[in-house]
Amino acid sequence: MKNRNKFLISILALTIAGLFFQKKIEVDVSTAKAxxxxxxxxxxxxxxxAPTVRTSKIPTAKSQGSSLDPENKDLLCKLKLARTNVPMQGNVQVFVNSMTPFFGNDVDNVAWIKSDSCPKGTYSIIHFSNDGRVSQEVDCRSSSLTEIATMSGEQGNxxxxxxxxxxxxxxxxxxxxxxxxxxxxxxxxxxxxxxxxxxxxxxxxxxxxxxxxxxxxxxxxxxxxxxxxxxxxxxxxxxxxxxxxxxxxxxxxxxxxxxxxxxxxxxxxxxxxxxxxxxxxxxxxxxDVHNPERGLTSVSWSKHPHVNLNDIECP
Known part of the structure; x- marks a missing residue:
């Protein structure tokens, strides 16, 4: 059995020419070739x-300030501008990615944010533009697993x-x-x-x-x-x-x-x-939908860093 090479999908379709010949793929449900x-x-x-489901503990990953790669740091700086009510204060675990427009929405980015304010196993999701406008918001504190899973996901290997x-x-x-x-x-x-x-x-x-x-x-x-x-x-x-x-x-x-x-x-x-x-x-x-690292709604949180957005120096 061979694994195919990883790539992320940001809620929409990107070209996958050549992927059928690669080895390990891990795609975010947010992009797709279609x-x-x-x-x-x-x-x-x-x-x-939906019923409450238990999940395992998430290991800590250190990735703050200058240790972030430039592309990810740029997206996190844009996330700091987002006019949202979802909890992002303090040390949060975050995955942020660029995306292309969905159904005519002029959305540029999507972020999955897991904070201490979220019930165990849940997280928030926001779709936001580069200037901070939020077009969609799923707040972990008030959303069911159905709502979170509907708008979420990383595709497994x-x-x-x-x-x-x-x-x-x-x-x-x-x-x-x-x-x-x-x-x-x-x-x-x-x-x-x-x-x-x-x-x-x-x-x-x-x-x-x-x-x-x-x-x-x-x-x-x-x-x-x-x-x-x-x-x-x-x-x-x-x-x-x-x-x-x-x-x-x-x-x-x-x-x-x-x-x-x-x-x-x-x-x-x-x-x-x-x-x-x-x-x-x-x-x-x-x-690989049965991978034990796959979270409650398909995100493998062990892969995503903890950051404090206030500690990130932005232009």
């Missing part, structure tokens, strides 16, 4: 309150696999969740792409939930390509609960949600300017 489709409409999720006969492994590159119909609990949105072929040829997960195609029918395992389509012309259905139509969304774990219903699965996943985008896929590969 292929164009038509007919995406903007929408908002309807979250429910994507590893090559060697599926056994009758098995299929797929990994979403960038934004988007597989959509499965389950016999007992409606719909599941998940990043886990491990499936097996049922007796009728449909792909199902270990719980017997059926993978859906873009038209809402069961998806069959027939020569799947990197666009997530098979030789019959059917394509895997994916959806982003942050920006597509999802109803009755409820946090399940750090890579899955329950949902009562979803809109058109062709409405996936993001929009950059006037271009509608959907993700690409790695075939015979899986995202």
């Amino acid at each position: 292929s164009s489709v038509d007919g995406i409409s903007e929408s908002k999720p309807i979250p429910k309150t 994507i590893d090559d696999t060697s599926p056994k006969a009758g098995e299929t492994s797929l990994a979403v590159v960038g934004n988007g969740y597989f959509v499965l119909r389950c016999p007992s609990r409606g719909l599941i949105l998940t990043r886990d792409g491990k499936f097996q072929q049922g007796p009728d040829g449909n792909l199902v997960n270990r719980d017997g939930c059926t993978l859906l195609s873009q038209n809402g029918s069961s998806f069959q395992n027939i020569d799947i390509n990197h666009s997530g389509c098979n030789s019959n012309g059917d394509c895997v259905g994916t959806i982003d609960p942050a920006f597509d139509d999802v109803y009755g969304l409820e946090y399940l774990n750090n890579y899955s949600f329950y949902a009562e219903d979803v809109g058109q699965l062709t409405e996936s996943v993001t929009k950059k300017g006037d271009k509608n985008l959907r993700p690409s896929f790695f075939v015979n590969a899986l995202e």
